[in-house]
Amino acid sequence: MKNCFVMYTKIQNTAAWLKERITSKPETAIILGTGLGHLSEEIQKETVIPYSEIPNFPVSTVEGHNGQLILGKLGGKDILAMQGRFHYYEGYSMKEVTFPIRVMHELGIKTLFVSNAAGGTNPSFSIGDLMIITDHINFMPENPLHGPNIPQGPRFPDMSEAYDNELIDLANHIAAELKIKVRHGVYLATQGPTYETPSEYRMFAHWGADAVGMSTAPEVIVARHCGIRCFGMSIITDLGVHGKIVKVTHEDVQRAAREAQPRMAAIMREMIARS
Numbered sequence: 162m163k164n165c166f167v168m169y170t171k172i173q174n175t176a177a178w179l180k181e182r183i184t185s186k187p188e189t190a191i192i193l194g195t196g197l198g199h200l201s202e203e204i205q206k207e208t209v210i211p212y213s214e215i216p217n218f219p220v221s222t223v224e225g226h227n228g229q230l231i232l233g234k235l236g237g238k239d240i241l242a243m244q245g246r247f248h249y250y251e252g253y254s255m256k257e258v259t260f261p262i263r264v265m266h267e268l269g270i271k272t273l274f275v276s277n278a279a280g281g282t283n284p285s286f287s288i289g290d291l292m293i294i295t296d297h298i299n300f301m302p303e304n305p306l307h308g309p310n311i312p313q314g315p316r317f318p319d320m321s322e323a324y325d326n327e328l329i330d331l332a333n334h335i336a337a338e339l340k341i342k343v344r345h346g347v348y349l350a351t352q353g354p355t356y357e358t359p360s361e362y363r364m365f366a367h368w369g370a371d372a373v374g375m376s377t378a379p380e381v382i383v384a385r386h387c388g389i390r391c392f393g394m395s396i397i398t399d400l401g402v403h404g405k406i407v408k409v410t411h412e413d414v415q416r417a418a419r420e421a422q423p424r425m426a427a428i429m430r431e432m433i434a435r436s
Contacts (some may be wrong), residue, residue, distance in 0.1 A: 165309035168256060171217045172311075175260075176267035178216050183208060183232055183268075187239040189433055190270045192246050194277040194376060194418075200426045201244050206233040212245070219247045219257050236434030241270065248375055250353040255305040259383040266313055266387040272328070272436060273384045274429055278418045279372035279395040280409075282362050283346055284402045289421045291343045291428070292372055293332050294324050294393035298349040299378040300365075306386055314386035323381055328392040328436060335431045341424050346371025348395055350378035356409055362401030372397060392432065396421045 185207065193200050212218045212228040220228055228245040235242075247258045265273070281290065310316045329345075336343045349365050351357070353375035357365070365373050372395050381391045398417035399409040 165311055169311050172260065172263045172267060175215060175217045175264050179210075179230075179264070179268060182210065185232060185239040186269055187232065187241045188269060188271040189238055189274070189436070190241040190243070190265050190272070191235075191274040191429065191433075192243045192276065192380060194246060194275070200276070200422060200429065201231055201242060203426050203430055204231055204233045204235045204240065204242055206231055208232040217260065219253050219260065236430045236432075238433050240433060241265065241268065246376060246380070248353065249301060249303075249379070250375060255301070255303050255307065255379055259305045259379050262380050262383040262389070263311065263313060263387065266389060270389060272390045272392070273380070274433070275377050275380060275391065275393040276425065276429070277348075277374045277377050277393070277395050278398040278414050279348060279374035280357060280362070280399045280401045281372050281397040282366040282401045283344070283371040286344060286371070286397050286400065286402075288397055288400060288417050290397040291341070291421060291425055292348075292395040292397060293329055293343050293345050294348045294377070294395060295329065295345050296347045297323060297378045297381065297393075298347060298368060298370055299382065300349055300351050301379060302352055305379040305383050314388060318386045320382070320385060323385055323391060324393055325390040328390065328432065331432055331436060332392065332394070332428055335428055335435070339427055339431070341428060343428075344371070344397075348377060348393065349373045351375055356399070357401055359401070359403070359406050362406065363403070366401070373401060394425055394428070396425060
């Protein structure tokens with residue numbers, strides 16, 4: 162219980178520090194994942210704070226994750242954006258990985274948009290496809306709610322609608338308007354940092370996963386614990402389908418993500434403006 166009190170105090174102290182430096186009151190936040198940090202160019206920036214300056218914040222160690230908090234406008238609305246996220250495979254605890262989400266809650270965030278790069282296990286997917294996440298499978302070795310309950314939500318939060326159905330419907334409508342092809346599917350989160358073996362891809366597909374990545378699920382679990390609505394989208398950057406599996410590098414993933422980013426940015430921008 163003492164550790165829970167210490168963590169909650171850190172969350173409140175960090176939120177208080179940020180409130181002193183933020184003039185707007187955003188209710189929408191977005192996490193920009195691998196290769197997707199360039200979506201920040203769409204934001205009319207008002208305040209940019211490096212993670213290294215924020216009390217109690219971890220610092221991202223992954224190439225392609227710049228590590229700064231951006232406040233400004235996107236789609237005409239006040240927004241808070243994380244340019245760079247934290248991963249369990251970097252050595253952080255789940256409490257540290259999801260710390261920013263709890264701070265967001267204290268700042269008044271009501272809706273969270275998450276993006277990531279993922280390997281496709283659905284045989285109908287192609288590299289560069291955008292997949293709207295309809296649900297997830299948390300295959301991480303730990304649940305971020307493990308341990309004493311932090312008093313931002315219930316001990317046993319419901320996860321029957323982890324990804325908000327109204328936001329998914331809105332995304333479908335906007336994608337159709339913009340004539341952008343989207344896929345739909347289940348995202349499976351693994352620890353990483355290795356990419357999957359062909360046998361692992363085959364197993365995950367058998368379980369019902371359409372895409373596999375190393376993030377997102379912990380953040381969404383904590384967001385839902387806090388009562389924050391969530392919308393998630395994956396860029397399919399490589400394929401884990403029999404006959405289509407090739408060697409993949411982080412640079413390959415970033416390249417595919419950059420090429421698909423303008424389409425995802427267009428959908429996200431309109432969603433934020435209308436939600």
